[in-house]
Amino acid sequence: MMLELSHAGTWLPICDASVLTPGRGMAALLPDGAQAALFQDRTGRLYAIDNRDPFTGAQVLSRGLLGSAAGRLFVASPLLKQRFDLETGRCLDDEDVSVAVFPVRSS
Amino acid sequence: MAHMPTIVLVGHGMVGQRFLEALADRGVTERARIVVLCEEPRPAYDRVRLTSYFDGKKPDDLSMVEDGFMARHGIELHLDDPAETIDREARTVTSRAGRVIAYDTLVLATGSYPFVPPVPGKDATGCFVYRTIEDLLAIEEYAKTAATGAVVGGGLLGLEAAGALKGLGLETHIVEFAPRLMPVQVDEGGGAALLRTIENMGLIVHTGTGTQEVLTEDGAVTGMALSDGSTVATDMVVFSAGVRPRDQLARDCGLGVGERGGIAVDERCRTSDPAVYAIGECALAADGRVYGLVAPGYEMALTAAAAIAEDEAGPAAAAAGATFTGADTSTKLKLLGVDVASFGDAHGTTENCLDVVYSDSRSGIYKKLVVDQEGVLLGGVLVGDAESYGMLRPMTGTKPPVSPEQLVLPAGAGAPVALGPSSLPDDAIICSCHNVTKGAICACSSLPEVKKCTKAGTGCGSCVKVIQQLLPKPADSGMCGCFSYTRSELYEIVRTMRFTSYAQLLDSHGRAEARGGEGCEICKPAVASILASLTNEYILDGERAALQDTNDHFLANMQRNGSYSIVPRIPGGEITPDKLIVIGEVARDFGLYTKITGGQRIDLFGARVDQLPAIWARLVDAGFESGHAYGKSLRTVKSCVGQTWCRYGVQDSVKMAIDLELRYRGLRAPHKLKSAVSGCARECAEAQSKDFGVIATANGWNLYVGGNGGATPRHADLLAQDLSDAELIRLIDRFLMFYIRTADRLERTAAWLERLEGGLEHLRDVIVHDKLGLCDELEALMAAHVATYRDEWAETLNDPERLRRFVSFVNAPEAPDPSVKFVPERGQIKPDLTVLTLEGVSAR
Ligand code: SRM
Ligand SMILES: Cc1cc2nc3c(=O)[nH]c(=O)nc-3n(C[C@H](O)[C@H](O)[C@H](O)COP(=O)(O)OP(=O)(O)OC[C@H]3O[C@@H](n4cnc5c(N)ncnc54)[C@H](O)[C@@H]3O)c2cc1C
Ligand code: SF4
Ligand code: FES
Numbered sequence: 001m002m003l004e005l006s007h008a009g010t011w012l013p014i015c016d017a018s019v020l021t022p023g024r025g026m027a028a029l030l031p032d033g034a035q036a037a038l039f040q041d042r043t044g045r046l047y048a049i050d051n052r053d054p055f056t057g058a059q060v061l062s063r064g065l066l067g068s069a070a071g072r073l074f075v076a077s078p079l080l081k082q083r084f085d086l087e088t089g090r091c092l093d094d095e096d097v098s099v100a101v102f103p104v105r106s107s
Numbered sequence: 108m109a110h111m112p113t114i115v116l117v118g119h120g121m122v123g124q125r126f127l128e129a130l131a132d133r134g135v136t137e138r139a140r141i142v143v144l145c146e147e148p149r150p151a152y153d154r155v156r157l158t159s160y161f162d163g164k165k166p167d168d169l170s171m172v173e174d175g176f177m178a179r180h181g182i183e184l185h186l187d188d189p190a191e192t193i194d195r196e197a198r199t200v201t202s203r204a205g206r207v208i209a210y211d212t213l214v215l216a217t218g219s220y221p222f223v224p225p226v227p228g229k230d231a232t233g234c235f236v237y238r239t240i241e242d243l244l245a246i247e248e249y250a251k252t253a254a255t256g257a258v259v260g261g262g263l264l265g266l267e268a269a270g271a272l273k274g275l276g277l278e279t280h281i282v283e284f285a286p287r288l289m290p291v292q293v294d295e296g297g298g299a300a301l302l303r304t305i306e307n308m309g310l311i312v313h314t315g316t317g318t319q320e321v322l323t324e325d326g327a328v329t330g331m332a333l334s335d336g337s338t339v340a341t342d343m344v345v346f347s348a349g350v351r352p353r354d355q356l357a358r359d360c361g362l363g364v365g366e367r368g369g370i371a372v373d374e375r376c377r378t379s380d381p382a383v384y385a386i387g388e389c390a391l392a393a394d395g396r397v398y399g400l401v402a403p404g405y406e407m408a409l410t411a412a413a414a415i416a417e418d419e420a421g422p423a424a425a426a427a428g429a430t431f432t433g434a435d436t437s438t439k440l441k442l443l444g445v446d447v448a449s450f451g452d453a454h455g456t457t458e459n460c461l462d463v464v465y466s467d468s469r470s471g472i473y474k475k476l477v478v479d480q481e482g483v484l485l486g487g488v489l490v491g492d493a494e495s496y497g498m499l500r501p502m503t504g505t506k507p508p509v510s511p512e513q514l515v516l517p518a519g520a521g522a523p524v525a526l527g528p529s530s531l532p533d534d535a536i537i538c539s540c541h542n543v544t545k546g547a548i549c550a551c552s553s554l555p556e557v558k559k560c561t562k563a564g565t566g567c568g569s570c571v572k573v574i575q576q577l578l579p580k581p582a583d584s585g586m587c588g589c590f591s592y593t594r595s596e597l598y599e600i601v602r603t604m605r606f607t608s609y610a611q612l613l614d615s616h617g618r619a620e621a622r623g624g625e626g627c628e629i630c631k632p633a634v635a636s637i638l639a640s641l642t643n644e645y646i647l648d649g650e651r652a653a654l655q656d657t658n659d660h661f662l663a664n665m666q667r668n669g670s671y672s673i674v675p676r677i678p679g680g681e682i683t684p685d686k687l688i689v690i691g692e693v694a695r696d697f698g699l700y701t702k703i704t705g706g707q708r709i710d711l712f713g714a715r716v717d718q719l720p721a722i723w724a725r726l727v728d729a730g731f732e733s734g735h736a737y738g739k740s741l742r743t744v745k746s747c748v749g750q751t752w753c754r755y756g757v758q759d760s761v762k763m764a765i766d767l768e769l770r771y772r773g774l775r776a777p778h779k780l781k782s783a784v785s786g787c788a789r790e791c792a793e794a795q796s797k798d799f800g801v802i803a804t805a806n807g808w809n810l811y812v813g814g815n816g817g818a819t820p821r822h823a824d825l826l827a828q829d830l831s832d833a834e835l836i837r838l839i840d841r842f843l844m845f846y847i848r849t850a851d852r853l854e855r856t857a858a859w860l861e862r863l864e865g866g867l868e869h870l871r872d873v874i875v876h877d878k879l880g881l882c883d884e885l886e887a888l889m890a891a892h893v894a895t896y897r898d899e900w901a902e903t904l905n906d907p908e909r910l911r912r913f914v915s916f917v918n919a920p921e922a923p924d925p926s927v928k929f930v931p932e933r934g935q936i937k938p939d940l941t942v943l944t945l946e947g948v949s950a951r
Contacts (some may be wrong), residue, residue: 015917023523023653024660026917033925038451038917041625042610052926056753058669061928069588072622076628078665083628104807107331 005036006049006103007073014038017046017106025062025075027051037062039086041094047086051086053077054091061099113140113212114415115200117190117356122150122387122404124171126298127182129412136180138317142208143182144200146189147239150177155401155567157243161271162867166240193360195380199913212382212415215357215370216350216408219350219399224259228321233328233343237268238350246345250275257281257331259318261288268345269310276806278337282331284317284348292449293488296466300473300490301447307471308876313339352389352397356593365391374430376411386409394433400539407431427818448496448569451486451503452477460485465515467491467865474515482506497573501535501545522782529577539574540566544820546793548577567898572864586852587629589613589621594777594852597630598637602848607642609634609654630726632656633852639775640847640889643895645902646775647909661913663719668938670927671719672712673699674736675726676772679705679746679764679784689729697722700935706743706781708734713936715927717920720913723900732898735773739853741780744768745793749786749803756786757802763791763832767801770836771843773896777850777859787856795823799839799857804828810834812842812870815857824860824867827875837886841874844885 001018004011007030014028020040028036028048035051039062051059054077064075066086073086083092084099091097114130116123124142130136145151177184181842188204193213200208221236223229233253235246243245250256256264256272261283272279272354281288287298288305302312313333321344322330330340363379364370369391376384387404391397398404410431455462455477467475472491476499478484482757483506489496495514507514508530531537533546536609543563551557557574558564564571585591590613591598597612606612612634614622635654639646646655647662658664663671675690690709694701697718699711714722735741744767747753749760764784771780783792784801794800800811806829814823825840850859872878874885901908915924929936 011423017910018919021652021826023631027915027924028918029916029922030196035916050471053126056667057940058667059924060657060665063660063669065628065631065632065656066625066653068621068625069630071624073625079667081628090409 003038003046003104003106005030005038006031006105007036011105020046023066025064025066027059027062028050035059035062037064037075038067038104039073039075041066041068045073046104046106047073048104049075049084049086049089050100050102052099053079053082054099055080055082056096111138111140113142113209114212114214115210116141116143116214116216117200118216118218118353118387118389119143119145119147119151119184119299120216120218120927121151121154121171121401122218122408123214125405125722126214126216126386126412127176127180127406130415131176131180133412133416135412135416136182136431139211141180141182142210143184143209144188144190144202145184145186146240148187149240149851150184150186152240154238156268157237157240158271160240160243161247161274163823169240176794176907179545190356193356193383195362195383198382210382212418214411214415215351215378215383215385215389216387217356217389219397221346222349222351223346224348226316226318226320228328229346231328232326233325234321234581235345237264237271237345237347240374243271246343247275248939250277250344250556253277255280255341256343256345257339259331260343260349261285261312261314262291262347262349263289264350265347266305268347269305272343272345273310274828277343280341281310281312282316282318282333282339283304283312283314286315288312288314292453293447293490294454294475296451296464296475297473297488297490300466301610304471305492310371330669350388350399352391354389357383357385357389365395365397366833367397369397374410375414376407376431377414384415386411388471392431392433396433403431403433404541404728405566406542411752418862426532435581446489446492446494446496448489448500449487450500451484451487452495453488455486457485463511476511476515480575482511484511496538497537497570498531500539501531501537501573505532505535512867514815537577538566538570540570543579550575552579553576585618587627589617589624589626590629591618592616594633594637595849597634598640598848601634601637602641605762607638611639629852630741632659633777635659636775636777640892643773643775643892643908645897646899647912652912661716661719662733662903663714664736664737664937666712668927668940668943669924670712670867670938671714671716672710672736673714673719673722673726674708674710674734675685675731676706676768677708677743678768678772679744680763681746681761681765683760686729686731689725689731693722693725696725698936700937707745708743710736712834713922713929713938715915716913717915717923720904720910724904727898727901727904732772733900735899736777738773739778740773740775741768741771741782743781743783744771744795745781745783747784747786749784753786755789755833756803757805758786758793758808760784760786760801760803763801763803763808763835767834767836767839770893771839774843774847774892775846776809778853778855780856795871796820797822797823799834799842805844810835810838810842813856813860813867815855817834817855819857820862821857823857826867826871838874840889841882841885842870844888845870845874845881850884 003014003017005014022040022042025037025085036048037051039047051061053060060078063080074083076083089099089101114830136329151171190200190204192201198210221238256277257280259270259282261281269279271283288301317334319334320332330338332338354364354370357370370385371391374393376386377384386407410429413429460477460479463476474489476487484502531545535545537545541562543561547561613626629652694711700713702710704710744764746761746764750756781797782799783794783797785792785794786803794802795811796814796816800823802809808830809828811823811827812826815821914920928939928942930939
């Protein structure tokens, strides 16, 4: 099952979905040099957001820990621990901050 | 201006200080000049906890005077200057330094002095008493050259003194004239249980025999001759044969004193001269007794302060003043790890009273309750298990809701005793040190508030448990949104249910709304750490990979630009030139920034995720292992160079540091663990700032625990002295496993120890005296850890599956991360933050 990510209007094949560890992320390099953070939750559902931590500028969100609160999935930045909703990209600890979200599918 | 009256206080002990506080509370300090003459070289301190000086408390820790108290209330305190004479006619006091102070009101709070029986040799070098900090300093100094000590007197204080001598490493004898220990407090049955427990601790007890002579040679103690004809060889003697009120000043100026001593006072603590009061241990109370405990002294302090305040405000106010007519003499011994308590009519002297006794001589437990015909509780004696003291004492004088038989049975035997402090009436005295009722405690909402507003719990501390039960429970002590349990509760659940998976735990024990969910970033690493402490399997296999914090996930420490640092283990800080060269070569070949850390090892910074395996392949090849700088686990055991090289060293501190570091490497814990070993008391390795620190002595090792540097530094407490190598390691094994078992998430040992109920004493009970019977299990857990330790990096390198995660990009495994860039600085590199900077990001 190939994991695909929608970027600049096209579905990019990234990797076999089975290489993702449920509950953990991986980074992908995009054609324009940007980076995406890919995640899979316990139920097998896939998510992708921008890999860049907007608080520090470091490309590290893919290395954060996943969690759920009130039924919504988030990743906690490994640097200063702010949490980002994986479906909306909104920061749960600072409402003025958010990250881009990429549609993903497996086919 | 109106005449400003002068109040002179003679004696600044516990009761004197309480009196000053009571004057301040009543505003008298604003209206009167207050002068204090203090014989000792330091202001009032907690004599009740005197012995805790030997647990590593410093004299200042024992102070009872809040910072700035004297200045704030304009009180003049003269240290080291006792009152020598009182002229009641002229109303003046003259001090040793020659101060002549005119008073309007004089308050005597001179306490008592230790009684030394008039036996030959009692003044020899090596004879001591046990009353002041100065006494303890002298005992400690002399004990350095002694091997054996003897205490004259097997009462409350004698046992404390004996415990202290034992703690100083001496073979310790106790000589008691009465047929049993603590004759005043416990009855025959209790004495037998106590004797067994004390002897099991290695103390040698001689009861039913007196001290006839202190034997000396060249003026120094060599032994004691006892009245039963035997002799005891000993290097020092501590007299603890009771106290006598210090009433000489009062006698000299003609105040009334009791036949057997004590300054006679009335119900308002006034002596035969209405301008002179006497309070505390020097006073003979209106009920004809001299109280040798602090709680009655405090009551007298309040009584006298009230009387003085009212006198001053004129007779109109004097109507409903406090009086002191007698007090509770309940006691609980807090030393030697023995629980002994007596309260109320412990000896059953009330007419027609009945005893209910439970006695288990095998485990040294003896409990006796005294009740009257109607079942009203009159008093009791508890030895070996005084758990219920806090509940029973306040019930004295009432009819307990369950039968007395049930009250003495050990928990678990017989019917469960549904007895909580909630069943007590509002006017039950919960804190007998400060005379605080249940009602007053329930008006507060937290323990700190109780201590501040009522002082309850700030005396002997034996009431704290009950106070806590009376206070509202904090709303939710759960670890996070997923679990309503604390970390230590989760540890117990995982241990007893033998869980091996986080998902299993979350779905069975999580909060209802969290089950089936993803968990969160708080409980995942905490549970991962618990699983690792209990099973010690490779931390990144299977589900566990998803639980670890980022640093553990890559077995390295993430830096601000997403690069990693690498810290190879250098046990004890000792390293061969060849290994140093390897580190240098690796750093050079991978272009890493190199720095000596504060933990006696070397940190290599600036590696990309995808470089970690290659770097470690070189390091493992040269014999290095993971330093776990990334883990909540053992960091370093620092060492000083020790006996091998240093002219002062008395043990091989480097070898011990290496042994300890290798033993505990890889041990996952609630927070990181640090240690150090110093080769002598000069302490070059700073062991007293470590979670467990070891300092060499001529006879072995002293073990300190609960130290911390960081933001809230704490000096470690001395747990045990003069340990052999094996004893030291066994105690550390137990200490660490007990900490791992009971600490909260991210709670260093320092904070844990501060929070631990019963503090250091309790810790000592559990891991030195094995009070909870846990030690075998704790040791077995550690043995399992040591046996299963494997180097995480070697294991990772041996398994291609495990190496797969070390790529920057899942879709471009060969590509380096373009955001990880460096610029030069001082001949090395530093992160290039400009490549990270976009709008909205401030460079930190
Ligand atoms: C590298 C080092 C500084 C150095 O260049 O010397 C260092 C670096 C860090 N320290 Fe430290 N500490 C270092 C010695 C210390 C010391 C000194 C010591 O151990 O003798 C202390 C005070 C002693 C103590 O811990 O009691 C120290 C007290 C802290 C604290 C405060 C802990 C506390 O209980 O208050 C933190 C924060 C924390 O752990 O929550 C901390 C956290 C950190 C972290 C892990 C911060 C982080 O999360 O990124 C740093 C990681 C560095 C890395 O990536 O490798 N570091 N840190 C030292 C590594 C020693 C080693 O070889 O392992
Ligand atoms: C090791 C030990 C353990 C104890 N444990 C307990 C316990 O568990 N529970 C309990 O209730 N009680 C305990 N006590 C007893 C308790 O400490 C005393 O009851 C309490 O200290 C009495 O207070 P005080 O102010 O009357 O006397 P002190 O605290 O003795 O103070 C009297 C002060 O007056 C000074 N003084 C004397 N003469 C003069 C003078 N002429 N001029 C100036 N100053 C003078 C003395 O130097 C002393 O500093 C213990 C005592 C000791 C020694
Ligand atoms: S602690 Fe003592 S033995 Fe160790 S280096 Fe310092 S002086 Fe020498
Ligand atoms: S009973 Fe001693 S502090 Fe409360």
